[in-house]
Amino acid sequence: MFEFILVVGGLVAGVLLSCIHRSRRDRNLGPMVPLAIAHLAEQSARDELQETLQFQDAITEQLQAQLEAVESARGCQLDQSAKALDALNDALLSLKQHSGQGTREMADGVNQLLGLVKTFERWHADMNNLITHNRNMHVKNDEFNRIVRQMVIVTLNASIEAARAGDMGRGFAVVADEMRGLAGRAETLSKDYRNSLYQNDLITTNTFQDLQAGGKMIIGSLVGLEMVNRRLQSQVSS
């Protein structure tokens, strides 16, 4: 815009200087040129100059008006941009605050959940108690089995003694046979019970080991979540 004004101004100044120069040159012709013609030429040049100056003023005013309009528009745009930037900064600050609060709440939650470790430790202790209890039951059942086997031998001996007593021992033989039958059933029961205890050991161990391993899996996931959250907190705060 300014460059355009300068170019127009330069053109006008050139025309003006050209007219003045022509006027002076004509004047130097002296008595060879009539004075009236010189006056007319000068008047014409003045008019021409006047018109040019008026044209220049008009152009300048027009350009000035356009410049003011452009600057006004630019000012408005700058204001709007500044307002938008302020709003964006406010939103960003709000987001940062919310994110910070969110990550803090998540950290609290994760920390509380990490307290589950105590629960898993309790389960593990319970499992050890249960295994110890099963072991004691094995010991008692083995003792019971030994008694039952002794009973089988005793009842066998009783049957032999009853047979040796002949008719006198017939009643005793019936009792001894009955006792031997009971001892045999007790022995079978003891073996079944022992097998049940082994099966119980396996199922109990598997169940509690699964609980323990599952607990560690959960704790591992929580620790991973805590690390991610800590990184997020660091990014938000920076």
Next chain:
Amino acid sequence: MISPRASQAFEQMLSNALRPVMGGGVLCTMEPLSLAQPRPGTKLVAITLSSYLFRMMVLINFGNDTATKQHMAQWSKTLAADMSERQFLDAISEMANRGCGALSRSLSAVFPHIGMSTPNVLDWRCAEYLDALRCGHRKQFAVAMDSTVMFHVDLCICEYADMDFTMNAVVEEESTGELEMF
């Protein structure tokens, strides 16, 4: 259901994890067995690895014979004569713990969330009731040290979703991922 290639991948991972640990510098081989084979030992050490998709129980059957005690003494860098029964059981449990730890790291390439239990020692007769666990996949292996079978390993997997993956995925993951030490 566990797909055949997933079963194969589980078995391969188990073998890759256990052999170097159980061998402890001795040539260790691990061959699959039919489930009817008699067990070499009198006790079992059991460890469970759990994910929300499956649980896997690994049982190592062992005896307290001289060869096994000698191996475990060498494994734990002590003398067999100085090793008490408690130390022997602790060494076996530690061996199972390390082997299953390696297995857990391999599994975590496919299943990111996985946890492992501590070992428990059971009577070998407990293994007669493994069917009670209702496993989707079960396999038994003979583990030999310098060609002498010393341990049996039972792998029992109960799945809670259809499982299908290949060993290639595990190898690629392991070759690019960082080694987790614990």
